[in-house]
Each structure stands twice: as C-alpha cells, then as structure tokens.
Amino acid sequence: GAVVSQHPSRVICKSGTSVKIECRSLDFQATTMFWYRQFPKQSLMLMATSNEGSKATYEQGVEKDKFLINHASLTLSTLTVTSAHPEDSSFYICSASGGDTQYFGPGTRLTVL
Amino acid sequence: QQPVQSPQAVILREGEDAVINCSSSKALYSVHWYRQKHGEAPVFLMILLKGGEQKGHDKISASFNEKKQQSSLYLTASQLSYSGTYFCGTAEETSGSRLTFGEGTQLTVNP
Numbered sequence: 001g002a003v004v005s006q007h008p009s010r011v012i013c014k015s016g017t018s019v020k021i022e023c024r025s026l027d028f029q030a031t032t033m034f035w036y037r038q039f040p041k042q043s044l045m046l047m048a049t050s051n052e053g054s055k056a057t058y059e060q061g062v063e064k065d066k067f068l069i070n071h072a073s074l075t076l077s078t079l080t081v082t083s084a085h086p087e088d089s090s091f092y093i094c095s096a097s098g099g100d101t102q103y104f105g106p107g108t109r110l111t112v113l
Numbered sequence: 114q115q116p117v118q119s120p121q122a123v124i125l126r127e128g129e130d131a132v133i134n135c136s137s138s139k140a141l142y143s144v145h146w147y148r149q150k151h152g153e154a155p156v157f158l159m160i161l162l163k164g165g166e167q168k169g170h171d172k173i174s175a176s177f178n179e180k181k182q183q184s185s186l187y188l189t190a191s192q193l194s195y196s197g198t199y200f201c202g203t204a205e206e207t208s209g210s211r212l213t214f215g216e217g218t219q220l221t222v223n224p
Contacts, residue, residue: 102202
C-alpha cells in the first residue's frame with residue numbers, strides 16, 4: 001500500500017515554457033500533499049504544502065506565481081513551473097500524506113534548456 | 114529548523130552495524146527516517162512519535178531520546194541493499210505533518 005505516482009518522470013523543455021507535473025496517491029486518500037525540490041547530493045527542500053480544496057502554503061523564498069500548485073482532489077496534486085528558466089532545472093519530488101507519514105513519488109527530473 | 118545528521122558518510126562491510134544520528138535544537142513531535150538511492154525517491158523506513166509509538170521496518174530500529182531532540186537509526190547486520198543516503202525528517206508540535214529534512218548520511222555497504 002501507500003503508492004504515489006508522479007508524471008512525467010523526466011522532461012526537457014525550452015526556456016520560457018511552462019511544465020506541469022502530476023502527483024497521484026494510488027491507493028489512499030491524501031489530505032495533504034507536499035512538493036519538494038532536490039539538487040544533486042543535497043537535501044530535500046520543501047517548496048509548498050497543499051491541502052485538498054484549499055490554497056497551497058508556500059515556503060519562504062518560493063514564488064507562488066512561478067510554481068503554481070493545484071490540489072483538486074484527495075488523490076491528485078499538480079505543480080506547474082511557469083516560464084521555466086535553466087535555474088529551475090532540478091529534481092522535483094512530491095509526497096502524499098493521509099496521516100502521520102509522508103510517502104514519496106518517484107520524482108520528476110526537469111531540465112530547462 | 115533543519116536537523117543535524119551525523120555522520121555525513123559511513124562505509125561498512127556487509128554484516129557490520131551502523132548508527133545514524135539526527136539532532137534538533139527543539140523538542141520534536143515526530144522523527145521520520147527515509148532511505149534514498151541515487152536518482153530515486155526517498156523510501157519510508159520508520160516514524161517515531163512523541164508519545165513513544167513507532168511504525169516501520171522489522172529489520173531497522175530507531176530510538177527517540179527522553180528530551181525528544183535526538184533520534185538514532187540502528188542498522189544491524191548490514192546488507193548491500195542498505196546502501197544509499199539516509200535522511201531524517203523532523204516535525205515540531207506546531208508544524209503538523211510538514212517535515213524539515215537533514216542534510217543526509219551517505220551509507221555505503223561493500224561486500
């Protein structure tokens with residue numbers, strides 16, 4: 001149990017385009033979903049917390065207009081990176097929680113050219 | 114506040130034991146342990162709660178000290194599959210399910 005999927009696993013895009021990443025909890029209802037960013041050999045940096053049906057809470061320094069988060073149902077959250085630039089290239093990971101524990105998706109490797 | 118993990122890296126031979134520590138300057142509500150292999154997502158190992166409850170793997174154990182500011186993860190009779198980076202994620206009383214992760218401990222198990 002506790003399976004979280006993420007799509008796409010890998011995306012390469014041109015600078016200035018927008019990219020949408022989906023995160024789904026497959027076998028449980030996630031009241032809360034989290035979006036993280038991870039640079040090579042570094043820790044997981046929380047970007048935002050989203051609860052179903054309400055606006056996401058962003059961490060300090062994360063631009064909410066650039067990283068749009070939608071949590072429309074108890075099994076789906078999306079992260080849209082708008083007007084992506086090369087510095088946005090990173091490994092983006094979502095996690096889903098129905099209680100105390102967070103379960104992570106497999107991650108999305110974003111490369112912006 | 115970000116927890117401090119130690120050691121930063123450890124190299125073992127198969128069958129040896131290891132301890133990874135996670136420290137916070139504040140009392141915690143919970144500590145979560147994850148293992149991440151290169152290019153993959155973190156995998157949940159264990160959660161320790163303030164009230165003493167633990168949930169997690171059979172072959173991995175962990176402790177939470179009395180002040181609830183330090184947790185240790187115990188890996189006994191290590192296997193090659195234990196290699197990876199171990200992260201602790203901590204939650205304070207007021208942070209709900211939001212976790213702050215340490216910098217990670219890189220564990221390498223050699224044959």
